[in-house]
Amino acid sequence: MDTTQLLKGVLDMAVLAVLREEDGYGYDILRRLREAGLEEVGDASVYGTLRRLFAAGLLTTYVVPSESGPHRKYYSLNAAGRDQLTRSGKLWRSFATTMDSLLDDRGMAA
């Protein structure tokens, strides 16, 4: 099992978490995820996740004109998105705790 497999289940949450601190456009979000340590995350995965979260009504978008480069579509967390992040965050912590104790019991160092 590599990080890519794990990422599939938690990418939504990771994207929501990144947007929680600050709005961002596609490539910016990708870069922040990678800086946070998720280096194997793919461009298409992030873009697809953003599209899906937007379609699910968890994100809103707005376009920011830019003098130097292309116009950028910024994604922003709305109320539904924040709720979703809170719920999935709790779920993840409990799941992670369970996994940690499971591994600790079997003598695996964290």
Next chain:
Amino acid sequence: MTVTEQEITDYVARVRAALADLPTAQRDELTEDLADHLTEVAAEAEGTLLERLGEPETYAAELRAAAGAAPGGGRNLDQRVATAMARVRGRLRTLDTRLGPPLGYATASDFLHLLRPGWWVLRGYLAAMLVTVISTGGSFGLLPRFGGELLAGMIMLIGFVVASIWIGRRSAQLTRWPRSAVQVGSVVLVIFAFAALMQAEDRMRYGDYGYDQTSVDSQYDRVRDVFVYDSEGRLVENARLFDQNGNPIRLGYPDCSEEVYDKPNLRAYPYCPEQAPFVPRAPGAPLPRGSATSPPDPTSTPDPSGTPGPTGTPPPDGTPTAVPPSGTPTPTPTR
């Protein structure tokens, strides 16, 4: 920025083609921002999109999975063809851009566009030649003829060239079916042109462009002299040859004696007896019993009326001179 608008458009087109099995609304929703997003990606980093993001089909599969859309396993033939077409189109566009600079133009198609009027003229000529071949039944040269008439052919040529240019200048305004008809017609003319070129190539290479070169007396034009042998293999000298009308048959030319040149009517064969292919033999000389090529040897010539030698025992057919000790009566041919 190293990525062009065109590259982004092509990439998006291929991603969309790979998602062709999704409902149109879903596909549009997934890809509506893709071009903008790729522009950002292109602006943020060096390298081509392919280097940065991989093949569009892979990108599409990842996008499909991340967006929670149905997996693309069961794509039908139409979609696969559409994907392949988009891919080929993208490659051609890349090739077009690559080939342009060596020709001195931005793209190769810029250069080819300049050649279009030339093609229209050639197309008119080819159409006239096709009619020539059909109307005159196969044999044709380089000029068009209508039913074998050159003047009519030239009028037809001018008409076809003008029509071809007219069609060429208006091809952009043609609707679908006339445009397809023009394209199919052009392809037919190109195939015809290749077939005609192949045929002309064959005719030129084998040197029979229209007529055969034949020799009147091809069988005998290498004959220099005639040697007549009688039934016993002896060379007949001063032989004369005549045809059924009593006309002398003249073959060859004397190259060994200048006298014969002076009296052409008195020529008799062979001109040069010393060049006989088989050893000349004096008329009346008997055939040797061994090899036909043995030279005459007077010492072994049998003489039916020969007298016995003083010391030898006369053999039945007798030898007038030297009798071998072993008494061999027959002449021994030397080889």
